[in-house]
Amino acid sequence: xxGVTQTPxxxxxxTGQSMTLQCAQDMNHEYMSWYRQDPGMGLRLIHYSxxxxxxxxxxxxxxxxxxxxxxxxxxxxxxxxxxxxxxxYFCASSYSTGAEYGYTFxxxxxxxxx
Amino acid sequence: xxxxxxxxSMESNEEEPVHLPCNHSTISGTDYIHWYxxxxxxxxxxxxxxLTSNVNNRMASLxxxxxxxxxxxxxxxxxxxxxxxxxxxxxxxxDGLTFGKGTHLIIQP
Numbered sequence: 001x002x003g004v005t006q007t008p009x010x011x012x013x014x015t016g017q018s019m020t021l022q023c024a025q026d027m028n029h030e031y032m033s034w035y036r037q038d039p040g041m042g043l044r045l046i047h048y049s050x051x052x053x054x055x056x057x058x059x060x061x062x063x064x065x066x067x068x069x070x071x072x073x074x075x076x077x078x079x080x081x082x083x084x085x086x087x088x089y090f091c092a093s094s095y096s097t098g099a100e101y102g103y104t105f106x107x108x109x110x111x112x113x114x
Numbered sequence: 115x116x117x118x119x120x121x122x123s124m125e126s127n128e129e130e131p132v133h134l135p136c137n138h139s140t141i142s143g144t145d146y147i148h149w150y151x152x153x154x155x156x157x158x159x160x161x162x163x164x165l166t167s168n169v170n171n172r173m174a175s176l177x178x179x180x181x182x183x184x185x186x187x188x189x190x191x192x193x194x195x196x197x198x199x200x201x202x203x204x205x206x207x208x209d210g211l212t213f214g215k216g217t218h219l220i221i222q223p
Contacts, residue, residue, distance in 0.1 A: 033210050035210070035213075040215070042212075042213030044213070045209070045210040045212075058210060090157050090158070092158075092210075092211075097208040099146040099148070099207045100146060100163075100165075102148070102163055103148075103160060103211065105158045105160075106157055107156060107157050108156070108157050
């Protein structure tokens with residue numbers, strides 16, 4: 001049981017480039033989400049999905065797009081990378097949207113935009 | 115999510131119990147109390163969560179005050195591997211978890 005898998009683990013981008021961060025889970029979780037964590041800070045929610053075909057914005061959605069075509073995958077797209085998007089990105093999933101279930105997090109993608 | 119208040123850091127000795135406090139005076143009646151921890155260079159790891167009653171699992175215990183305005187995460191016998199940042203979070207649900215800065219737990223050998 002792999003849990004939540006994020007790829008790549010590290011990435012360096014030039015300003016203006018685009019890329020997709022991958023997230024996959026094998027626990028049949030309906031709820032998936034993306035967070036970013038800046039140095040010395042807590043995690044902030046970017047986008048989330050309550051099921052295939054349904055996505056919504058979190059606290060800091062600007063500059064990011066998501067889609068959810070399958071239950072297993074929830075990719076995060078950076079449209080035009082900016083230095084302010086340098087951060088560590090975490091994907092998380094949960095059995096449902098209810099707070100009665102815990103979240104499983106991936107190990108993160110460390111992104112540097114130069 | 116309702117706001118929580120935690121000490122910035124705490125220090126404990128190896129093989130001793132650790133009590134990590136959390137205040138959540140504005141918690142709503144339906145908000146769960148979640149605890150996660152984050153080891154250096156890793157993603158957050160679920161520790162425990164509960165609603166009203168005290169909860170136990172293989173990692174820790176969660177003691178919830180009767181008025182639910184505070185809770186305590188209890189690590190029964192700390193090891194060096196328990197050194198991490200511990201986050202106390204209320205709520206959850208579709209709009210996710212609101213992480214504060216957490217408590218940096220230092221374990222002395």
